[in-house]
Amino acid sequence: MFLYYFDLALRSFRSARGLTALMVLTIAMGIGASMTTLTTFRALSGDPLPGRSANVLRVQLDAGLKATFTPGKEPDTQLTRFDAETLLREKHAARQAMMAGGGVNVEPAADAPGGLKPFEATARYTSADFFPMFQTPFLYGQAWNAADDGANAPVVVLSKAFNDKLFGGANSVGRNVHADGADLRVVGVLDDWQPVPYFFDLNVGRFRKTEGMFLPFGTALERKLGFNGSLSCWGDSATPHPRELNAPCSWIQYWVEADTPADRAAYLDYLTRYSAQQHAAGRFQRDPNPRLRDVMDWLSSQHVVPEDVRLQVWLAFGFLAVCLVNTVGLLLAKCLRRSPEIGVRRALGAPRRQIFAQFLVEAGTIGLAGGVLGLAFAAFGVWCVRQGSSSRAQWVHLDATALLITFALAIGASVLAGLLPAWKACEVSPASQLKSS
Amino acid sequence: MLQLRPILSTLRRHRTAALLIVVEIALTCAIVCNAVFLISNRIDRLHFGSGVAIDELVELGTRSIGNVDDAAPGTREDLAALRALPGVRAANVMSVIPYGNQVRVSGVSMVPDQPTPTISVAMYSGDAGLPALLGLKMVAGRDFNADEVVDQATADKDDNYRYAGVIITQAVAQRLFPDGDAVGKSIYIFGNTPLRIVGIVERLVSPDPEHANQTDLYSVILPVRPTFDNGTYVLRTDPTQRDTVLKAAVAALERVNPHRVAQEHGTFEDLRGDYYRTDLSMVWLLAGVCVALLVVTAFGIVGLASFWVQQRTKMIGTRRALGATRGQILRYFQTENLLLTTAGIALGMLGAFAINQWLMTQYELPRLPLVYLPLGALALWLLGQVAVLAPARRAAALAPAHAMRGLS
Numbered sequence: 001m002f003l004y005y006f007d008l009a010l011r012s013f014r015s016a017r018g019l020t021a022l023m024v025l026t027i028a029m030g031i032g033a034s035m036t037t038l039t040t041f042r043a044l045s046g047d048p049l050p051g052r053s054a055n056v057l058r059v060q061l062d063a064g065l066k067a068t069f070t071p072g073k074e075p076d077t078q079l080t081r082f083d084a085e086t087l088l089r090e091k092h093a094a095r096q097a098m099m100a101g102g103g104v105n106v107e108p109a110a111d112a113p114g115g116l117k118p119f120e121a122t123a124r125y126t127s128a129d130f131f132p133m134f135q136t137p138f139l140y141g142q143a144w145n146a147a148d149d150g151a152n153a154p155v156v157v158l159s160k161a162f163n164d165k166l167f168g169g170a171n172s173v174g175r176n177v178h179a180d181g182a183d184l185r186v187v188g189v190l191d192d193w194q195p196v197p198y199f200f201d202l203n204v205g206r207f208r209k210t211e212g213m214f215l216p217f218g219t220a221l222e223r224k225l226g227f228n229g230s231l232s233c234w235g236d237s238a239t240p241h242p243r244e245l246n247a248p249c250s251w252i253q254y255w256v257e258a259d260t261p262a263d264r265a266a267y268l269d270y271l272t273r274y275s276a277q278q279h280a281a282g283r284f285q286r287d288p289n290p291r292l293r294d295v296m297d298w299l300s301s302q303h304v305v306p307e308d309v310r311l312q313v314w315l316a317f318g319f320l321a322v323c324l325v326n327t328v329g330l331l332l333a334k335c336l337r338r339s340p341e342i343g344v345r346r347a348l349g350a351p352r353r354q355i356f357a358q359f360l361v362e363a364g365t366i367g368l369a370g371g372v373l374g375l376a377f378a379a380f381g382v383w384c385v386r387q388g389s390s391s392r393a394q395w396v397h398l399d400a401t402a403l404l405i406t407f408a409l410a411i412g413a414s415v416l417a418g419l420l421p422a423w424k425a426c427e428v429s430p431a432s433q434l435k436s437s
Numbered sequence: 438m439l440q441l442r443p444i445l446s447t448l449r450r451h452r453t454a455a456l457l458i459v460v461e462i463a464l465t466c467a468i469v470c471n472a473v474f475l476i477s478n479r480i481d482r483l484h485f486g487s488g489v490a491i492d493e494l495v496e497l498g499t500r501s502i503g504n505v506d507d508a509a510p511g512t513r514e515d516l517a518a519l520r521a522l523p524g525v526r527a528a529n530v531m532s533v534i535p536y537g538n539q540v541r542v543s544g545v546s547m548v549p550d551q552p553t554p555t556i557s558v559a560m561y562s563g564d565a566g567l568p569a570l571l572g573l574k575m576v577a578g579r580d581f582n583a584d585e586v587v588d589q590a591t592a593d594k595d596d597n598y599r600y601a602g603v604i605i606t607q608a609v610a611q612r613l614f615p616d617g618d619a620v621g622k623s624i625y626i627f628g629n630t631p632l633r634i635v636g637i638v639e640r641l642v643s644p645d646p647e648h649a650n651q652t653d654l655y656s657v658i659l660p661v662r663p664t665f666d667n668g669t670y671v672l673r674t675d676p677t678q679r680d681t682v683l684k685a686a687v688a689a690l691e692r693v694n695p696h697r698v699a700q701e702h703g704t705f706e707d708l709r710g711d712y713y714r715t716d717l718s719m720v721w722l723l724a725g726v727c728v729a730l731l732v733v734t735a736f737g738i739v740g741l742a743s744f745w746v747q748q749r750t751k752m753i754g755t756r757r758a759l760g761a762t763r764g765q766i767l768r769y770f771q772t773e774n775l776l777l778t779t780a781g782i783a784l785g786m787l788g789a790f791a792i793n794q795w796l797m798t799q800y801e802l803p804r805l806p807l808v809y810l811p812l813g814a815l816a817l818w819l820l821g822q823v824a825v826l827a828p829a830r831r832a833a834a835l836a837p838a839h840a841m842r843g844l845s
Contacts, residue, residue, distance in 0.1 A: 022740060026733055033726065067552045105502040105698045118502055118698045181503025224504050307800055308719050311475075318468045319726055319733075322461055326737035329457040333744035390715055424453065 001354075005361035012362060016334060020366065023330050027370025030323030031410045032377025035402060037309070037316040039378065040385055043396045044207065045305045048195035052135060053295035057264065059087065059254040060291035061275060063284055065234050074301070075289050078230065078250040081243065082283075083274075088127060092270045093256035094263065095133040098217060099126035100252050101204040101228040106166070107178045113168040121162065121179075122204075122228075123213040125220035131157070131188075133257045134200070139163075141173035141188035144216060152218035156184040162212035163189045177213070180225055184215060196395045197304050199295055201253050203230040206304055207392035227251070256292075268292045306392070324417045327366070331421040335359060342425055343433025352426040359425045363418020364411050371410030378406060444773050447749075454741055459781045462817060465734045466785025470813045471792045472723045474805050479720045483713050485649040487535050488606075488640030490572030491705045492676045493526075495683050496534055498669045498700030499690050508664035509588050511694060515665055518689045524678040525686075527570045530668040531563035532589075532661070533644050535705070536712040537669070540644040545657075547613065549629035556612055556652075558605075559643035560626075562589075562661035563668075568604065568638055570673055576607055578620040578636030585635075586660040589667060597628045601660055602635035608654035610637050626657070645712075648801070669700070679704050731816075735824040742770065742828035750835065757837035770829035771822060778821035782814045789813070 013020040047053050061083055062075035079087075084098040102123045108116035130136075131143035140163075144155045156177055163172055176183040190210075198208050220227075221243065233242050233249040242249040258264040268290065275288030293301060335342075342355055378398065385396050448455045499515075501508060512530055519528040533539045544554025561567075565581040585601035592598045603624070610619040623631035638658075646653035670690075674682045683702055690699065746753075753766055793805040 019740060022736055026736070029729055029733065033729070105500055107502055118696075120500065120698050120700070306715075308715060311796075311800070312719075312722065315468070315472065315723070315726055318464065319730055322464045322468070322730055323733055325457055325461040325464060326733050326740075329454060329461065329737050330740045332454055332457065333741055337744060337747065388714065388718055420453065 001357070002361065005358045006365060008358060009362035009365045012334070012338070013365075016337075019330060019334055023327050023366050024369045024373060026323045026326050026330075027367060027410060027414055028373035028377055030320035030413070031370055031374025031406060032381055033316040034313075034320045034409065035374065035378035035398075035406050036381030036385065037312040038405065039382055039398055039402050040396050041305065041309055041313050042402070044197065044309055044392055045299075046196060047296060048197055048199045048299075049134065049295050055257055055259050055294070056133060057256050057258055057267070057292045057294050058298045059256060059271065060293070061271065061284075062286045062289035063248075063250065063278075064286060066285035068234065069286050075291055076232070076250045077253075077302070078232070079252045079254045080248065080250050081245050081252060083278075084252040084254050085245070087254060087274070090274075093258055093267050095129040095257040096255070097127045097130040097133055098252050098254050099124055099130060099200065100217070100220075101125075101201050101211065102220060103226045103228055104179045104213060105226075108166055109178070112166060116166070121213055122211040123215060123220070123225070124201075124211045125215060125217045125225070125227075127217055129257075130214065133255065134195075136193050137191035139189045139191040140171045141186070144187055149216050149218060152222045153216060154182070154184050154219060155187045155215065157188040157190060157214040158186055159190050159210045159212050159214075160192055161209070165212075179213070180223060182223060184213075184219075190214075197299060199299055199304075200255060201229060202302055202304060204228055205391060207390075207395060209391075258292075264292065320413065324413055327414065327417040328420055331359075331363060331366075331418055332424060335421040335425040338425075339428050339433050342428045343430045346428065346430035347434055355426040355428075356422045359422035360415055360418050363414050363422065366418075367411040367414025368407070370414060371407045374410055375403070375406050378402070441772070441776070444769065444776065448773065448776070451745070454745075455777060458738065458741055458777050459784060461734055461737050462778055462781025462821070463784035463788055465730045466782055466813055466817055467788030467792055469727050469730055469816075470785070470789040470805065470809050471796065472727050473813075474793070474809060475802075476720050476723045476727075478802065479716045479723075482646075482649040482716055483720070485642070485646055485653065486640060487642040487646075487709070488571075488573055488638070488654075489535055489642070489705065490673065491709060493572065493673050493679075494705040495672050495674065495679050495686070495703065496537075496669050496705065496708070497672075497683065497686055497690070497702035499665050499694075499697045500700060501666055501697050505666065507590065508666045509590065509662075512662075512664045512668075514693050515670065515690055518693050519670060519672060519686055522672075522682060522685050522689060524674050524682045525672050526675075527566070527673045528670060529564050529567055529570050530663050530665065530670050531567060532561060532663045532668050533559075534669050534671065534708070535642050535644055536708040537644050543626050545609070545613070546625040549625055549631075551625070556609070556655055558609060558626075558655045558657050559645075560657055560659060561641070562659040562663060564662045565660070567658060568636070570671060571641070572673070573641055574639040576637050576639045577610075578604075578634065580604070580636060581660040586662050589661055589663045592661050597630045599630050600632055603632045603660075604636040604638060604658040605634055606641050606654050606656050607637055607639050608651045609657065610634075612651070612655070665697075731820055735820055738774065738821060738824035739828060742774065742825050743831070746770070746828050746832040749832075753832055753835050754837050754839070757835070763833040766835075767829050767833040770825055770832055774821045774825040774829075775818065778818055782817050785813070785817070786810055 049056055059079065060075045060077055061079055063080055063083065064076060088096055088098050102125055104121050104123045105118060106121045107118045127149045128144055128146050139160060143157060144153060148155055158172065163169060166177065167175065172186045172189060175186050177186060194210050197206050198204070227243065229251065231242055231249055231251040233247065241247065256267060258267050271290035271292065272288045275284055275290055278284040279288065345355065382396055382398055386393050516528055516530065519525060533541060541560045542557050543560055544557050546554045564586050565583045568575055568580050581602060605619065613619065613624065614622060619634050619637060621634065623633050626632055640654060641656045643653055643656050672682060672686060687699060687702060756766065789805060796802050797804065
């Protein structure tokens with residue numbers, strides 16, 4: 001029966017080519033626009049740490065001045081160096097890492113590929129647990145350990161892209177990178193690893209490429225390497241430099257791992273106790289007000305998906321709605337024009353149910369065609385998005401899920417659009433139609 | 438004139454189809470009004486003036502490898518080389534640049550020990566001659582004297598360094614000193630050390646303007662001379678010579694000291710273009726959606742009107758046979774369309790305000806100005822009339838005899 005309806009649908013399309021083409025084109029435009037924006041949205045709101053994001057938590061402490069306290073306001077997103085170093089030393093979580101972004105000027109060796117000139121590389125200064133906590137894949141070698149952190153060891157882990165640039169992709173473990181006037185020994189090279197969004201430090205670029213070099217925090221401080229990212233200070237600072245241990249400045253991102261809800265609650269308790277202690281000691285002026293957010297919660301609290309992208313999704317779906325209303329109108333016109341044909345079919349014994357089914361199949365077929373064309377539009381739309389210069393554009397791409405959503409959306413929407421016309425069609429009374437023709 | 442009664446009674450018999458057209462026009466009206474409003478907001482941002490001679494300036498930078506104790510002598514050497522280049526009218530080094538990727542923000546207080554600062558400002562710093570280099574217009578007071586400017590290293594040693602003065606923008610002056618006597622007064626940026634205002638420039642945009650209003654013009658200039666390690670070289674030249682000058686400048690820095698890392702370089706115009714790229718693409722996208730919406734709606738009207746003409750062939754034939762002119766048939770369909778569009782517009786205006794209300798809660802967006810209502814209505818009326826013209830003319834052209842013969 002379904003195939004027969006499908007055949008009937010094709011026949012009816014042939015008899016009203018212009019109208020059918022118009023409907024298919026309308027659906028396709030709506031679907032193309034919706035899928036382009038939806039794909040962009042999905043790419044930017046995805047989980048950067050699949051399977052682990054619920055166990056990895058961002059730490060926030062409220063270390064600011066009492067005078068500038070606003071009730072209900074979110075505590076600072078970054079920690080002071082004193083707090084970060086204390087939490088790291090006290091080691092209350094399964095894993096923990098402090099980190100900050102930076103830039104290092106690298107002088108390639110004389111035998112570097114392509115006669116590379118000195119260049120500025122992006123770096124992340126962190127501690128040993130960074131790698132197991134974020135489960136970074138290693139191509140060569142391994143991470144450094146806690147002892148290296150303590151000793152400010154001159155070691156470095158390279159990203160794959162950086163290793164390709166500097167060593168032509170060879171196993172560089174054991175070789176040296178000449179960075180800002182002194183050597184760093186390569187202990188590991190990461191395999192492809194690209195968190196989108198760049199969740200652990202949104203201040204260095206929310207949708208940036210993975211940084212090139214990873215080295216111990218203490219090493220970077222000792223060598224006075226350059227720091228990037230956001231730095232915020234309060235009070236009248238008596239200390240000469242904001243990166244000093246006791247400077248009242250927050251600039252360090254701190255992440256911990258807690259694998260069970262109980263661990264998580266225990267760590268939050270610990271943060272509250274810690275804040276109370278600091279308050280008692282006179283370091284914190286505000287009441288304990290810590291936050292512990294898992295990755296997805298953290299990203300949504302930071303409104304990481306650009307407002308424009310959300311707006312575009314709404315706009316596209318509004319457009320799809322207009323396209324659908326338009327399709328309903330056209331389908332209705334097309335159905336009613338065929339009232340005599342319906343009258344004959346009904347007189348020959350077709351029950352209302354069958355007429356209804358026939359017109360729904362017809363609507364679905366238009367949806368299928370609209371979906372195919374809409375996919376082509378969406379592919380073009382995504383291509384356009386990728387031509388944009390913003391760093392987020394590079395991560396937008398159509399995948400299998402998008403393919404599935406497209407067809408589900410196209411067929412679902414057109415069947416929905418077909419409901420009303422199909423209902424009107426099966427209400428046609430056979431007698432009056434036969435009489436008038 | 439034409440009677441509305443027959444039109445209304447016909448529409449009552451085609452309630453569903455009529456309702457669909459009304460809903461479609463309403464949705465289109467609501468979305469297009471808001472989209473056009475968003476476009477005009479973005480365009481305001483794109484046209485927000487910087488106050489600097491944007492098409493005459495280029496920037497480039499360099500960083501030393503490893504820690505250099507004092508980069509000031511090297512910076513003087515660089516500047517001498519840059520100023521000697523053909524086509525360079527002026528050159529200097531400044532801390533951060535408009536539309537660059539760095540911004541330094543600080544609170545400004547009116548009195549010492551003020552609990553919360555009055556406003557926050559973007560801080561620029563540079564040598565004497567910076568306002569002239571950037572093409573800023575001095576509206577009161579003066580530029581720094583050469584002996585008022587200190588090296589960055591000197592200022593960094595003391596957190597409460599007593600600067601010889603500060604230059605502010607007119608926006609800051611009007612906000613802090615509405616009586617217009619800002620020059621000579623003191624403000625507090627660094628703790629309790631007073632900063633005397635020596636000059637006011639008409640306009641200097643902050644490095645990251647966002648709202649396209651006065652707060653984006655809250656900028657100050659401090660009399661501090663950065664080095665190449667913590668600043669950017671800015672050159673003024675003729676607009677036609679920018680690329681040549683940039684290329685020569687990069688080579689000149691390399692000649693002065695090859696043991697350094699070159700930073701990105703470019704024209705101020707390109708920096709500004711990059712800064713507003715997402716806004717520009719949003720404008721195009723919104724405009725594209727508006728056009729697509731209007732086209733789809735127009736085709737919807739054409740489709741349904743054609744269907745109605747076909748369905749009412751007999752009626753048209755009868756009316757023509759009873760003496761109705763072609764013009765009357767034409768106007769019948771045009772009036773019908775006008776009624777439907779008007780209903781759609783009325784509904785759409787309510788929708789436009791509802792969407793605007795919702796957008797205002799989600800985004801920083803002002804209320805939809807009332808002028809959009811008549812403009813939107815006019816656009817949709819026009820669209821409806823244009824779309825219905827072809828089907829209506831086809832109806833008017835039907836020969837009465839042909840139509841009466843019942844070929845429906």
